[in-house]
Amino acid sequence: MTKTGKLYVVGIGPGSYEDMTVRAINVLKECELIVGYTVYIDLIRDHFPDKETLTTPMRQEKQRCQMALDEAKKGKTVAMVCSGDSGVYGMSGLILELSDDEVEIEMVPGVTAALSGGALLGAPLGHDFAIISLSDLLTPMELIEDRLRMSAKADMVICLYNPSSKKRSDYLKKACEIVLEYRDPETVCGIARNVGRSExxxxxxxxxxxxxxxxxxxxxxxxxxxxxxxxHGNMVTPRGYRNE
Amino acid sequence: MTKTGKLYVVGIGPGSYEDMTVRAINVLKECELIVGYTVYIDLIRDHFPDKETLTTPMRQEKQRCQMALDEAKKGKTVAMVCSGDSGVYGMSGLILELSDDEVEIEMVPGVTAALSGGALLGAPLGHDFAIISLSDLLTPMELIEDRLRMSAKADMVICLYNPSSKKRSDYLKKACEIVLEYRDPETVCGIARNVGRSExxxxxxxxxxxxxxxxxxxxxxxxxxxxxxxxHGNMVTPRGYRNE
Structure with missing residues (x-):
């Protein structure tokens, strides 16, 4: 079947130009239209000043994806940008769910927050870990708690995405309480904030x-x-339990 | 305290120049010496042809890290390269464990295999997931099995690193058997191989x-x-359990 356009789903990393991959930059240079959440478009706009853009506000993910697919169907080369990686809590899945196979789709991976924040902290993810989002918008809270409990039980490092919002100010406390059932209160933890930005x-x-x-x-x-x-002030998880 | 040199621990991504970040490329361009496992150095050598390099064979991670630290202590700017990310089963932790705070150390994150392989498959990591290595060189097999079991129980996507080697040819089979205790045999899985390379x-x-x-x-x-x-032939994990 002949495809009518091309849609790239592009992970732009934490937000700085330096943390984008060459592939992501090339796609954004060469595409005809960049689609994305307003905040992410603003992060990159200066580096691709002449590019046509289409933005939608937060939470309108489905509309944003449909818009990108519709533009690609017109025959355009479109890049849909996501912060971090294109796949980890990103738009890749939704794009594939909404696509009808008429548009050629390609994912461009990027440095997800776990990695960029991890580099800032030192080496928190040196061994097996779980990435868990504390957002219960689309996932029942009981399942999130179950994931925290199981990961804690199996002594995996846990990296939390979306640890807070206005409506969920006590979720991190709750998550810590669950993990404290299995781990020492002195367990070394870390937080990384505004990674890749000046602050x-x-x-x-x-x-x-x-x-x-x-x-x-x-x-x-x-x-x-x-x-x-x-x-030396860094968070470090060794690669194993045995000394070499 | 005055630091004597600088050591960057650089994640180079899956192996292609296009999947390196601008930050990683800039560090490799500007450093005086690149240290790494022979195979990784070979992947990037063509792009940094005039650079002095020091290589060590596989398994000699500790010697490699010590070598990089020693060169930095002489006052050099050194880049130690890791495939994928610098932190995820990378050298960042070992470097920090061996360092005596005399050398300034900076981690440069990169696209780890879970992400580059994920982009090739579509969107397998759209929701909470665990990354587990099947290598039992430094970790007891019982703990690895426990992690598989707990992740399967909590319905997390599981991404396996080091799924096989000459000595561990049946480990993937064993891992699947554990996960099959909790998941349907028809559960959608995926494999990605030689990501970022021609094959x-x-x-x-x-x-x-x-x-x-x-x-x-x-x-x-x-x-x-x-x-x-x-x-459409892709592996897709939706971002949640509820429809929007």
């Missing part, structure tokens, strides 16, 4: 302290496993 | 079929959750 910051703290820390939606949270340690 | 390939298959598939060390394996589906 980026990180801190290393105990699980007990994390429980009473308030974070915002620009923060990624890391809960260490039994081997995680603090080294 | 890259992917396939989408059932958990039952995956159990009897043999893979090599250049393969990343994805086990879907109860919501994962196949769409």
């Amino acid at each position: 980026e910051e990180m801190s290393v703290l105990s699980l007990e302290t994390l429980k009473d820390t308030s974070v915002d939606m620009f923060t990624t949270v890391y809960m260490g496993n039994s081997m995680t340690k603090e080294i | 890259e390939e992917m396939s989408v298959l059932s958990l039952e079929t995956l159990k009897d598939t043999s893979v090599d060390m250049f393969t990343t394996v994805y086990m879907g959750n109860s919501m994962t589906k196949e769409i």
Whole structure:
């Protein structure tokens, strides 16, 4: 079947030009239209100044994806941008769910928040880990709690996305309480905030302290496993349990 | 304290120049010495032809890290390269464990195999997931099995690193058997191989079929959750359990 246009789903990383891949930059240079959430388009607009853009506000993911597909169907080369990676809580899945196979679709991976925040903290993800979103918009809270419990039980490092919002200010506290059932209060944890932007910051703290820390939606949270340690102010999870 | 040199730990992504970040490329251009495992150095050498390099064979991670630190202590700007991300089963942690705070250390994140393989498969990691290595060199097999079991129980997508080697040819089969205790044999799974290289390939298959598939060390394996589906030959995990 002849495809009518091309749609790239592009992970732009944490937000800085430097953390984009060459592939992502080339796609954005060469496409005819960039579609995305207003905030992400603003992050990259200066680097692709002459490019036509289409933006939609937060939460309108479905409309945004449909818009990108419709433009590609007209024969355009379209790039849909996502923060971090295109697939991890990104738009890739929704695009594929809405597509009818008329448009050629290609995913361009990017540096997801777990990795960019991890680099800032040192090496929190040196061994097996789980990435869990605390947003219960599309997922029942009981299942999120179950995932926290199982990951804690199996001594996996846990990286939390969407640890807070206006409506969910106590979710991180609840998550810490669940993990504290299985882990020492002194377990080394970390938070990374505004990674890749001028105000980026990180801190290393105990699980007990994390429980009473308030974070915002620009923060990624890391809960260490039994081997995680603090080294020169960094959060470090060794690659295993045995010494070489 | 005055630091004597600078050491960057750089994630180079799956292996192609296009999948490196601008930051990684800039560091490799500007550093005085690149240190790494022979295979990774070979992947990038053509793009940085005049650069001094130091290589060590596989398994000599500790020596490689010490070598990089020693060179930085002489006052050099050194880049230590890792495939994928610098932190996910990478060298960042070992570097921090071996460092004595004399050398300034900076981590440069990169596109880890879960993401590059995920982009090839479509959107396997659209919701909460666990990354688990099947290598039992440094981790007891019982703990690895426990992690598989708990992740399967909590309906998380599972991404397997190091799914096979000469000594561990039946580990993937064992992993599938554990996950099959909790998931339907028809659960949508995927494998991605040689991502970012000329021979890259992917396939989408059932958990039952995956159990009897043999893979090599250049393969990343994805086990879907109860919501994962196949769409136009892609592996897609929706972002949640509720329809918007």
